[in-house]
Amino acid sequence: MTTNLPMVLSVTSGKGGVGKTNISVNLAYNLSRMGKKVVLLDADLGLANVDVLLGIAPKLNLFHLFHEGSKLQDVIFKTSYGFDILPASSGVGDMVSLSTGQKLDLLEAMDYLEDEVDYLIVDTGAGINDNVLYFNLAVQERLLVLTPEPTSLTDAYALIKVMKLNHGVDRFRVMINMAPDMKSAKEVFSKLYKACDHFLSGVSLDLVGVIPRDQEMRKAVIKQTPVCSMSPGCPACRTLEETAKKITNWKPTSELDGNIKFFWKKLLFQEQSVA
Structure with a gap:
């Protein structure tokens, strides 16, 4: 007997300011437009931004879950865009x-x-602090966001290094954001790939999308609405739509790697039923 297993993925980065939360919001929007049931967890726990990007003000958030005894179903906030958030x-x-x-x-x-x-x-939050690592270990897939800036590249490598050497995580999906052109995007990905290949044996990197520098993204942030809702035909949105379609082809894995995962009980049940 098998059970339906949710796909759990993180959108993460080594450096702040790379557009990670904006990408998370728009992927949630596009997946929900495909008829998928989507929950977006704002795991940047001390510097939350998902609600700001959506222009909403939930009454409850994860603080109330941890410190005031609220139930998860009370904290979940239904947005007008078809997906729910855990603020x-x-x-x-x-x-x-x-x-x-x-x-x-x-x-x-x-x-x-x-x-x-x-x-x-x-x-997730940015960097390599405990919360960032915890959430990246608890998911099935990791979408690492970086920009062509040198600091973004070095910080992305630092996150991969810690995840690989300290926790054995060796597979990452990669998205380049704010790319001035395709050549710049491919160059930064090539540098990251070569650094991992040279210093971190066995790391797998999969480039899943390149988001061009697009003024519509900036306008959408100012208007506090997903760019794919405000400007569905813009170049950035086309990439985000394509990425969401790729995500629907990612298969949830029932493999347990020694780290406690979201829905771990269901993962364990799935593994036992297969065995």
């Missing part, structure tokens, strides 16, 4: 680093969604 708090120091107990509590609470969602998108 985080902003400027709350207690959320910057979750305790081991809080991490387990979150995974336990998320079991509520296991039969209610097709895709869980986890918008």
Whole structure:
């Protein structure tokens, strides 16, 4: 007997300011437009931005789940764009680093969604702090966002290095954002690929999309609406739509790699039923 397994993916980065949350929002929008049930988890717990990009003000967020006894189903916020969000708090120091107990509590609470969602998108913070690593270990796929800037490249490599050497994670999907042209995008991906190939044996990188520099993205941020809703024909949106279609071909894996995953009980059940 097998069960339907949600696809859980993170959108992550080594450096802030690369458009990671904007990409998360628009992927959630496009997947929901395809009839998928999508929840976007704002996992930048102390510096939440998903609600800001959507121009909404949820009454409850993950702070209330951890500190005030709220239930996950009460924290989930239904947007007008067809997908739900789990909002985080902003400027709350207690959320910057979750305790081991809080991490387990979150995974336990998320079991509520296991039969209610097709895709869980986890918008992580930037960098290599404990929360970023935790969420990247708890997902099935990792979409690493970087721009052609040298600092973005070096920070992306730093995140891959920590995930590979300290946790054995060796597969990453890659998206280049704010590319002035395709040549620049391919060059930055080539540099990242060569660095990983030379210093980190066994790392697999898959370039899934290049988002061109597009003024419509900036306008959409100012208007606090997904660019694919505001300007569906713009170059950036076309790439985001194509990426969302690629994501629908990613197969949820039932392999347990030693790290506690979202919906781990269902993963364990799936593995046992296959065996």
